[in-house]
Amino acid sequence: MTEALAYTHYFTQSDYIIAFKELIKSKNLELERSFNPQEPVTPLLVAKAEFVDEILISGWDHFLGESADQLSLIAVGGYGRKELFPFSDIDIVVLLDKEASTETQAVLGQFCNFLWDIGLKPGLSVRTVEECIQSCIDDQTIMTSLMETRLLRGNPSLCAKVLEPINSGEIWPSNRFFAAKMQEQEHRYFKFHDTAYNLEPNIKEGPGGLRDMQIIAWVFKRHYGSSTLKELIKYGFLPESEYEELVTARNVLWRIRYALHLLTGRCEDRLLFDFQRDLAEQFGFKGADPNQSVEEFMQHYYKTVVGLERLNEMLLQLFNERFIGGKTTYQQIQTKTAKLIAINGYLEAETDSLFENNPLALLEIFLVIQQNPSLKGIRSKTIRLIRKSLHLIDDQFRTDKHANHLFIEILRQPRGITHALRRMNRYGVLAAYLPSFAHIVARMQYDLFHIYTVDEHTLFVIRNLRRFSLEKHTHELPFCNDIFLMIPRPELLYIAALFHDIAKGKGGDHSQVGEEIAQAFCRQHDLSRHDTKLVTWLVRNHLIMSMTAQRKDISDPDIIHDFATQVGSTEYLNHLYLLTVADIRATNPELWNSWKDALLKELYSATYNALRRGLKNPINISDRLEENKTEALEELLKLGISEATIHASWKHVGDEYFLRYTAEEIAWQTIAIASCDELDLPLVLLRPQTQRGSAEVFIYTRNEDFIFSISTETLDQLGLTILDARIVTTSDQYVLNSFQVLEQSGDPIKDLHREVHICTALRKNLKEHHINKQKNIRRQSRQARHFPIPTTISFHEDPQRRFTVMELITTDHAGLLSKIGHVLNDHNIQLHDAKITTIGSRAEDMFYFTDYQSNPIQDHETLQNLEQAIQSALRDHL
Template structure:
């Protein structure tokens, strides 16, 4: 889209005024001098960068860059003998056609060529394009006739879009005018079909760039709310209304002055971000990569503050900007739908469904412009009506604008109004539409105004790989996930959770816990404690009983308890389960916390959830429920648990025709820990393989591709030696497997029974049966049959994203129950082969691993190891100091 008042070949923008006169004369006198022209190209870029550093308005920079490139192209065009041909025309298309050029933007040109021409002309065109590349102007170019242009544009909406941006540069002007006439809406892509195609294109782009990977490193151009969304408005404005400038939408009644200023301010900010990305990266880069985010924060003047890092402040500014632009885009597209796509007759006769609202063309509309001024609670009532009438498609653009214009009415008086409080709770108690209306309330600024604490987390991003979404988006994802557990059509995803949800009384308490669980992020202090205080205050003022308010506050305070217990502690230990049960106290709390934990993990980052974590939470839930049913005053009876496990395992072994006396004899070599840390099914699986095994047939490797634990189980039976953990972890790492759990049992006869639970690296999936399982088994056999030195730690290349995070390695030791082992907790930057490195160090130090629990959260790991000296002795102070030093050196 041409800037205001532009004519072919001109840009109506403030002049970008480096010294060009002498350079122009020098270049004019030295046609074909690649070095001189290349220097000029470099000088233009350096002047751009310096202008940015000096604070020059971004519009001047990017339009000025286009002007300078125009001048170079025109000069070279003339020097190559192309200026005098009356059937030849050079035009700028795409973003360059709009007169917008960032430092590394595409420079797209098209040469229109009509009639018969001497072959020498094509040589001159080729020479022209080659010369541009030689001097550092990397153009995208095509040579087409007008018929070629219309044919390709008719077949491809992207080509058509590029061409409607066309701007004359040089050559025969009448040819350019003929070209413009050939692509007018009455010839190809009428405004209705053009808009429908571009709308579908935007929706597909939003789905693609709204995925998790793009949320962590958003695309400033293509992502939702990015520059492409603004361009979309420009294209539709140009095609449907024949307008050259977005600001003409104000005079057409589609935009208000304030909205236009908001759009331009947002565009200028994104232009500055994109410009800085190109400058810092030294190439075209439209993604806010992790390695650039901190540099961008510094470039934009953000500094670290207490509990609020500069990079997080910058990213919050970015996300708030694109959120605002996405809302404006939605508003304008709704207007365009009504003006371009909708049947005018369907908009004629509104249907009144409420004293303050009516339905027009399938969309809810305020009955008059003073609705919200006369009755402010209608700012909540409108969303409750949408829940009650799911057949309504949405809110009309004019009413969206009224909501945005009256948000200021949601003040302290509004929040204290009993009518407003009841309406808000009605929305949370509704049988359907809770998440969709909360999202809509967030988009229109109502939710952040009604809950000021929620308003502070809008757009807030945490600089890590664990949280894929802004805090407000994550919160609404958690609400959605919690509500999804209630729906029969999704019961197959979480059968246990669905069953529990079906038995909940007053499920709005779960919705409230989800809404408040992270509401205090970024304030400093413990966000769980601060959020619990906010939740309690809210509930007490919104009609909940003291008991219900207390439950919601407890859930917010304890929302991390279950996930941390399941992932970082040994939940096969009855004492761990008892400790968790004492925190939970009641079955009701357990049910609510289990559902909230599932919803929270799945709403943090879709890549975090897998069958292993699902299994951990279910195991902890059932174990805790048993404790609560038995009573907290009844201590765990480990002897009874062991007897029950042995009895169940014997029954399974007997079913397979094995001698139970032989099984008992085998088990006599194993201590109680084996029966506490393995299920009856696992023990029977081991027994069926070990009982017929000849004494010298070692090592034995068993692989179960998928187990009830939600992982692939690898069982290793071999002669014990200090290097075995290092060897196994090294081999599994080289196979591309992530180890999530390890249990090492040593027999009185010097054998080791090691169980490793693994998932495929990256995807979190169990391994395929067949070839993959056999590959694992054979690789481990080869590794364990090797003799000699400790294997070198296995390693794989560090992923790009991990290179830019600083995670201090922390190592803590504590005595384990019984006094015969030491618990080591390790926090470090995640990287491929880390566990193999740890195993290597432990082997060098002569330390045995009895259990290992591996927990990864984004860019960091928090692993737990139960360690001992040979002979089951705990590590003394000297052992711990030596191990700490060796691990820090290796990691």
């Protein structure tokens, strides 16, 4: 480190802090200019670490040179390995032979201040040797950091005293260290939903990320004292080809991380949407459209990390055998054709020629694991053999009836289906057996509501369906568990789930194309005509239940009758309901809330009743109306409300009101209206919990312009998500408006003060016909600006010809509904109902309206003018 002496002259300058800052700035710029996304970054990492070494040594010699015998300066962690990224932490430890004197503390403080003043911002710990050793005993993560120690300056014997108990295995022997690291990895994986396929992955901490590589290095070094991963070959853990694969994967992730640091100007390890487009361009990915380049770049990333995840699995399994030790156990496994043996609970092929001689064993091995619960998985040697044998799964294999039978048997097993399919996907078997599935492996869906790649989403759907069948998960969604008990052949549900998104990215309607692929699969696998029809119908129609529940008025008997006609039978309804719930929950856990749960249950129950009654005997609207009215009256009388009071409260409402609301809602609103004097209007009440799991904000007042706009803008400013709006205007010009809302987090409103504040603010704004412009507490999604949704507006005819239906698709943003309300008011349009659906940054809203004479609007020019006005109003936001 003689070059370090060259830096000492900076301390003779009048303002040495500025001089060092300029030096660091110049070096960082030099390294940044040297970076090429197509070239390895190892030289740059080492160069940055050695440059920082010289700065630290220069400062150490200046401030602490006279204390050299009492202190040591050591680099640890990534800096200790000389893997210093542009904005990585600079972790250093100052070792003392005993408690620091006041004088030593003072000069250490000067040294530390110097480092901060010049912008290095080190992670600095000051410990005695004894403290350091005790910290290692108490916390294996501290010991892990100290395993990668480099002495920079000072007394080498102090460093040796710390390293001696670490290197000797006295502290955290390799078997305990390995167990601790496995637990650490398990917790880390759980944090990322046990998948590397998140759409905004963490390239360091996520499954398959750089931390997986470090885990391998740490446990290997702890046991063998190895300084390089290449010794994995020497000790028989990896063949040369897999070592190259490991190093290549690490280098890809290093290059991406280096670029990410430079792009963001900070220590950023998350591949956020904000950066993916720029990185795709840097790494040379170019597609027909901007999204395609991002998708190709991310697919490259996913394939890299899934390979690293697989190598991590294999190596840690081998480490477990060697490090944990104990007696090796052998168990002969009886199968129909394959010769397999279990070694320490892991399945292994008896001979290297197993798959060559018996290709069907490539499927049978996964079935064997399912049928033997004591087995932990497949042994690493056999995983390699599977990967080498994938070419055997050709067209002849795929059309072999024995292979087809084995695949269906995997889906019919009472346990282990999700684990089997995940292994098959990770080892490449699933994509080899189902070429259409290969198309969706690592394919991202560039939007805000699909947070996993298509293949990972598909496997999560199957996992969710499996959970409905297990008693230990009954508490999550008991209704789904009850419905699942009525499913005679669950494998048909799993097949439908496997194919529901199989055609994503192929162009056209993925449901329709997926139906054709599913049909070919069913025929090849000899499913009966009945089962084939069910599976293909589910694939084709897997979206209709969620769309009906969220975008149509399911209190309308005609809507229920139309949906029941589409479904056709309770058998199809049961399957569709379970697939719909599993699909939504696997798309993005944050999309599922009590509102969607209650809405789908309500649609299921209403459809089930319609099917039981018979499609030729639909509920008559007048019967439904009278039924609601009678139930509400009976409920109110039970509560002690007089009949005269009830009818007085209903004097302003017409038949539409009793059709649009449930008896329970009518009773609650009637009590509110009965207790309100005309002078007290507008009446604003909030019911924090309804049958649909949301809060209901109810407004009763005389009809005036902009009530909908003022209401929605106020609720929006208060940070509430509007799920549904029902607008009833009576013949004598009273309005009964009801909004179903949740907190933006998806939680119900739980705080009484919050309820009062919402009602007070809304009543004030309605009374004053004005909203004070204030900060909107609704949080706009960081990612939303990367997914602008073009505004499209279409008009449909209501089947009952009561309303004009407007469908609006656009980018969701603060004040959206208020803008729509203003435009409708300006065009003398009376709003009757609104179905609000927000998926990520995408708003898909339905508005039901008439003119002020309650007639549907059919004039083409009027509708065209309305569309132009809405486009103009929303364009300002975009």
